Amino acid sequence: LANPHAQVAYDRSAEELLGEEYVVAPLRRHTLPPVTDGCAAVVLAAGDRAFELCARPAFITGIDHRLEAHAIGARDLTRSPSTELAGQKAGVANGSVDVAELHAPFAHQELILARALGLGAGVDISPSGGALAANPLMSAGLIRIGEAARAIWSGKADRAVAHATSGPCLQQNLVCVLEGV
Amino acid sequence: MSERCAVIGIGQTVAKSKREDVSIAGLVREAAIMALDDAGLTFADIDAVVVGKAPDMFEGVMMPELYLAGALGAVGKPMLRVHTAGSVGGSTAIVAAHLVASGIHDRVLTVAFEKQSDSDAMWALSVPQPFSSPLLAGAGGYFAPIIRAYMHRSGAPRDIGMRVAVKDRRHALLNPYAHLHLTDISMKMVEDSIMLWDPLHYLEACPSSDGAAAMIIGSERAAAQAASETGRRPAWIHGMAMRSEPTMFAGRDQVNPLAGRDCAADLYRQAGISDPRADFDMAEVYVPFSWYEPMWLENLGFCPEGDGWKLTGAGATSLIDGGDIPWNCSGGVLSSNPIGASGMLRFLETALQIRGLAGEHQVPDARRALGHAYGGGSQFFAMWVVGVDRP
DSSP states (O other), rough: OOTTTTOOOOOOOHHHHHHHHHTTTTGGGGOOOOOOOOOOOOOOOTTTHHHHSHHHHHHHEEEEEEEOSSOOGGOOOOOOOHHHHHHHHHHHSSSOEEEEEEOOOSSSHHHHHHHTTTTTTTTTEEETOOOHHOOOGGGGHHHHHHHEEEEEEETTTTTEEEEESSSSSEEEEEEEEEEEO | OOEEEEEEEEEEEOOOOOTTTTTHHHHHHHHHHHHHHHHTOGGGGGOOEEEOOOOGGTTTTTSHHHHTTTTTTTTSSEEEEEETTTTTTHHHHHHHHHHHHTTTTTEEEEEEEEEESSSHHHHHHHHHTTSSSSOSHHHHHHHHHHHHHHHHHHHHOHHHHHHHHHHHHHHTTOOOTOOOOOOOOOOHHHSSSOOEEEEEEEGBBBBOEEEEEHHHHHHEEEEHHHHHHHSSSOOOEEEEEEEESOOOTTTTTSSSSSSHHHHHHHHHHHHHOOOOHHHHHHEEOOOOOOHHHHHHHHTTSSTTTTTTHHHHHHHTTTTTTTSSSSOOTTTTTOOOOOOOHHHHHHHHHHHHHHHHOOOOOOTTTTTEEEEEEEEETTEEEEEEESSSSOO
């Protein structure tokens, strides 16, 4: 509701949502992403140039991406080892996280990703509404980085994590750590 | 570039019309393992994998890089897919090299492929798509009018294209990996072949091939280790550049595209090239239709504009005729065209020459070479320079 770029926005109770028919059990409409037209762009600047262009730049202090096997039968789909590994390489645990923007086009994936990244109860997860609010497939990951940067620009976060996924059932995952100074 | 980087391993499949014995995964794995063996490495030594291929519609496998994760040993590693149409094999090698030049990784496996027998590239390039100009009868139909404009502009005699077609097929006879081995190739044979897109005869066009190419790009440390373990020297990367321009815009020079000239200028600045014809010992240049040799000779600054056909006509680009600047000693795209891999094969062949491993088509004492690929409507360019000397 607070994101003017969101496609799907409403304030409804959990009881009301659980009253929906299944689309395919156990998935109901509210656990699925919308079909979206959209585009995202992010401008990167190196070093001190960022301070000339932006009052409070969001510096990328870690970024990594990892891949899993394609065959879903070869994977434990209740975990996301590629997110765990990318999170370690990007240094997610090297400080406290204020905001995490997770690319979870299916609601249950947010739980798997939050656990893979070790995000505790104090982390504000996907304040933009995430991919459940707007899912322009190939740019839905990039805008997670944009939204995490926006949280730093505004001072809402000092340290933020952004995540993007590709492939069936979270096959490929990217983790980006952003910090304000 | 910040860190030095080099080609330390090379693998390529024998290009063929139909590789019915393997899937796409089997094809790319074959090239990847050859490159690893060449570098004295295994999949476990690789930090990241960069995959390139031409449009997904060619085989109808969307985002094939995801399906290739296991075959390329990429599970648990970063993997990137590159797609810049026909130039993709070159762009893919450059993305891989940037991952090493930037200091992120020590050893990157890069692979490009096309399995044209699984596909119908002619259909994929001809089907009308919304908001884009149709290519009509495939790539040849698109390029033929541009070639005619070149002939009109330069006054080149009509036999120049056929000379390139013969020259590259004679080179291919020296390359066991080439698809076409036309032992009786001659000017008459080309002239007698059916006219496809005037002025291009059938034998002035590239074949349709299955094939894969792979390279290992290594850091200075990785290059030293591979050289000491295998006894094969690295091909150092002296510069790399990419440029793009839209397919169509008012005033666009489609015969001599600005993006190609800008790309070459950037590359030559990086590598310290002032006179390409004298400074390079050989070049592997993307020539899918015969006339693109004289056109790219001009675009790449090997001669003044309008003179490219004179170099071709005089045999300057022929290894067999002892030309001073041999082009496409491997036989080039005219002799093997696994589309997504064709650009990488150009880059790979320059590294093979610099490492002294090109066998019968080796240019004696090749010390510096140009690799080139182009794609789309002559709008995407990727180039690199490799050399014997550490930069």
